[in-house]
Amino acid sequence: MSDILFLILRRLRAPLITVIVVYAISVGGLALIPGVTPEGERVPMSIFHAFYFMSFTATTIGFGEIPYPFTDAQRLWVTFAIYLSVVGWAYTLGSVIALANDAPFRTMLRRSVFNRQVRGLAEPFYVLCGYGQSGSRLARALDRLGNRLVIVDPSSERMAPVAVQEYGTRPLTLAADARLADVLVDSGVRSPLCLGLIALAGEDSVNQAIAIDARVLNPGIPIIARAKSAVAKVSLESFGGVTVINPFETFAYNLGVSLRAPEIVQIEDWLTATDGTPIPPAVQPPHGRWVLVGFGRFGRAISNVLDRAGIEWKAFDPRAVIETDERLVHGDYAENILHDAGVEVADVLVAGADNDAVNLGATTLARRVKPDIFVVIRQNQMQDRALVDAARANLKFVQSDIMVNECLQVLKAPMLSRFIAQLRAGDREQATAVLDRVRKEVGDGSPHSWAFECDVLQPGMFYAFFQRVGKPFRVQHLLADPTNPGARMSVTPAMLERDEETLMLPPDDTLLKPGDRILFLGNDVARRLQQRYLIEPGTVAWVCTGSEPARGFLFRWWEQRQRARAGAADGQA
């Protein structure tokens, strides 16, 4: 705010001095020129009267000649003063209006309003840098989950739709370059309420700069950055504490996983779907011959996966430089090229060019030659969604889908995201075991997932680990229904994390230690019931021993006495 004040003061210095000087001259002159009273006495006008007269004359109000009718000498001076003061005011008002329309001034004003709004935020918020296709979809997804957002994008045009898009709570927006550290500070990156920063700018270098600045400004928050090149990914990951998402690599990696074990991708899709969704079918692309249309970053990422899986492929790209690899053909996507590629003997077509028309065209051509070809299609523009959907490809790559899913997982369910990473790294037997177990214990609808932390700062967990005597605390206790300890709730303990170790599908009799984190899959009712173990020592005691301990001082004393008596009786017997 003080910036603005200083800017106004500095810009209006000359006009203000002009007004002061004009008034000084007019008022001074009027006070020196003698006037005549009705009695014919010659007295000069007082400074007060002169100032009053000039005030209403200069502002063109004009109350008339006071305190007595003027002499001609006074009128001569007043004529001069009127022109002088009107010009002075015109100049001053013109300067004020010019300042109000001044672009840098307005930018500064908006920045100052934004800064005040961000500091006024009373609830936790995410900072989103970049409001393109992925950015806007992620923003709306986070908003639907009830999060406040601060959006920074250098283009004010790209952010203009924020005002009309459907948001539960309107995000705060600033059109500025987030690479500048002061922009990040103004966006609230250092605020204790900041939950995380997501850098989704178009260029890798921008995301890199934002992520590194934000990490330096606030070492505590989670940071997600999109990086489309391997170099940027490596340099960001080496910086530490930044989650880097490469949409092409992620899709290609998942493709590789589904080539190896489609169940893993199937369970991942199921767990990340909205609650209650039925299990999606497992999609396994054939291992035969692959044809890649477009060999940019997307095609390259897929070809790497295919190489690792030992699959034969051929790629076409009109922009391909002549490389040593004879599998890469320089050419456009016309029908004859697709013929040359041997589409009639190919099993999979990856339409991965950065142009939706080309991808749709290639899909149609390939299907004409071989109707049952497995098609992986890339959708580039959101407005082409209906067209690409109509092509009914077997797999669809949408960059913003991947970005939104991955970001939400990392931000909203970090433990689920680690669980899925473990699944991806594992084999298909593990995935099948998880799927079978969850289906048996929870049901066919997509389960809710949550993390339970054995936080001994919570009274229930403190009691469970330190105050209680008897059998140690195990996973099975957390599975018991606190309203009916004999019954097991429909939840599956999916993963247990202790320090750096992880245990997949921990058995029910696993011993728990303070600080353990357990990922549960189940319905939301079970999650709410389970929260009681955190806060109610009585419930913990009840599920462990079947009896609730005495609460009040008097009853505890009575209980101890009873126990001592029973002990004494046992001793005698």
Added chain:
Amino acid sequence: MNLEKVIFGFFIIFACTLNFGFFIGDIERPELHHPMELFAAVVVNLIATVLKFGDRTQLGATHLATSLVASFQLIAASMVWAWQLYVVGQPMNSEFTAVVVSLSGGALLANLFSVVLLIGETLRQGR
């Protein structure tokens, strides 16, 4: 020689000297304190204040503060004067003259600080 410095210094010192000119004289004798002199002091003080706008240094802020104090005191003095003449409707008596002159004395002190700051700044820069 820097023209900006000349103008700046001129107005600060001029504000101080005009203020002094009005202040000097027996505190309760209206005939020794001319209204035109007070008027000139107000105008020059206002100009000096505006000249100090927009300087973001610590020294600039103090400069501005002293000028604001002086301007407020002088405007208060003129308002007291106008009150006695046009609201009370009496010619200036010794009581009201004393109030006006002592207010301008306060402004003079602020203006002196301003001059001290100006001199201090000039000496510190040493060029």
